[in-house]
Amino acid sequence: DDGGGSDTSVVTDTRPKTKRPPLYKVLLLNDDYTPMEFVVAVLERFFGMSHAQAFEIMLTVHKKGVAVVGVFSHEIAETKVAQVMDFARRHQHPLQCTMEKE
Ligand code: NFA
Numbered sequence: 404d405d406g407g408g409s410d411t412s413v414v415t416d417t418r419p420k421t422k423r424p425p426l427y428k429v430l431l432l433n434d435d436y437t438p439m440e441f442v443v444a445v446l447e448r449f450f451g452m453s454h455a456q457a458f459e460i461m462l463t464v465h466k467k468g469v470a471v472v473g474v475f476s477h478e479i480a481e482t483k484v485a486q487v488m489d490f491a492r493r494h495q496h497p498l499q500c501t502m503e504k505e
Contacts, residue, residue, distance in 0.1 A: 425504050427480035428471045431487075432499040433464050441496055446472060449486050474505060 429450075431442070439461055446457035450473050463470040475483065480502040491498035 424476060426474050427477055427502045428505050429473045429475060429480050429483050430469050430501050430503065431460075431464050431472050432501065433468045434497050434499065437491070437496040437498040439465065441491075441494065442498065445487055445490060445498070449483055449490070472500075 431446075442461040442464065443454065443457045446452045446460055447454060450457075452460065460470055460472060473480075473483065484500050484502050487498070487500035491500075
C-alpha cells in the first residue's frame, strides 16, 4: 500500500465513510374481499394518514394492485407489517401487507 509513503504499490487511503442503515418500503396489496373502508381505517390507524390521504392511497392499491404506504427503519417497518396483518386477521379480512428494502 501507500498511506503517504513515497515508495511502492497501491494507494489504499480511505475517507471516513458514514453508512446509514437501510430503509424499508411498507407495501399494501390489493385483494377482492377486504372492504375499502377497512383499508382506509388501517391507513388512518397505523400510518397516521388523514381520511382524504388514506382514501387516495386505498384507491391506488385498488386500481394498481399495490402501493407504498410508508418508508421506515427495519424495526418500525416490521412492526407496521405485524400490526396491519394482525388487525386484518382479527377482522377476518385477507388484506396483505409486506416490506421490502428500498
Ligand atoms: N379491492 C377491494 C374491494 O374492491 C378494496 C381493497 C383496496 C382491498 C385496497 C385491499 C387493498 N373491496
